Amino acid sequence: MERRYFELSARLEGRVPPEVEKVRAQLERAASTAPVVDDFLPPELRVPSHDRLDGRMMPWKQPLVLNGEMVACAECGAYRDWLILSTRDQIWLRCRAGHQQHETRLDTAWYNRNSGPADATHATFEDCLRHLGH
Template sequence: MKRQDRKREDTTVFHRIRRRAKSNEMRRLHDEAWAQLEGLVPPEAERTPAEPQPCEPASVVDDFLPPELRVLSHDQLDGRMTPWPQPLVFDGDMVACAECGAYRDWLILSTRDQIWLRCRRGHQQQEMRLDTAWYNRHAGPADATHATFEDCLRHLGH
């Protein structure tokens, strides 16, 4: 072994020993400081009353939204739909309508934990590769609710 290499190795060993000693010293100081703090009580704790003060019961307030502005929850709806103008591609295959061959401008329908695709011509097919979680991730917020399926189709321009 060369003399310079041995000297470098010796200095790195000494650096490690110094670091370890410094680390042990810091640990000792930390433990001492922690032991001094252990018995102390914060001043705020002494000022806090031991028993809770009785308070007046909160007044009952009606829901903040009037009934005409409330949105139905997902379990109160028969289904949801969203337009999907671009092609749908799953596992490298482009989805096409089984009847007319259309591959874009879909309506994606989510109902009863099933996903259905509806082409512009009104043909519908169930898409087994999609689920409600996929629909929830990709659908935007609802901008309206409709009493009938036909009303919703008209609203979305189909």
Template sequence: MFHRIRRRRAAEPSELERHSHEAYMRVAGQTPPEVERMRVAQQPAEPAQMADDFLPPELRVPSHDQLDGRMMPWPWPIVLDGEVVACAGCGAYRDWLILSTRDQIWLRCRAGHQQHEARLDTAWYNRHAGPADAHHETFEDCLRHLGH
């Protein structure tokens, strides 16, 4: 018996629902007059001139796709999978330059040996790198800047 009442109530809206819907439909497309007055008051009489908000070219920072790579000093030993990474050429295990280029990570020791480190990725580099303090035209300029 109750299921018949529930079905009937679900099929037809109640009196209160009908009145609410009708009231909503009467005011649906209307805007209160206070809002219209506020819109008119806020509109400037004359459009403001557009200002060039771009930085001058000498202060702009290049985006990642405009750079050939990034590098940072890493004075500490690098431990991956429980072992200390050592240079394949001289055996150095600290004072690295970490280079990130073309989605690869390269390690460079103080002696100038470079080796690809496949266990590190660009996400690791981004987590550990600080903000760039300079941009250089050549790789050698960057090495000089970092003291290598």
């Protein structure tokens, strides 16, 4: 039984059923007759890729708790209404008063998990701050 299986397998190796050839021919015909269309968005609707941005930021209204400890601004003591900035694989926190501190307990992966889709891009840091109400 095993010998017959191997003989049959050897005879069929490399052969393709005729139905497969028909389907391939139909696909090739369809591809050759289909018009070539630019499927990219127009330039004004494209979002820059992450490597073309200096950074990203998102608002974080509620208190930020890391490892069971509530994060507070080192200068003014604010503990809510943060802007979380992700730039050059670092996370920075900015309080409403404009103080910034590097947060080593957070990383880009955390930022990506917790941020929503970007709703705008801005030419300057100040434009982004205004957009987010800071």
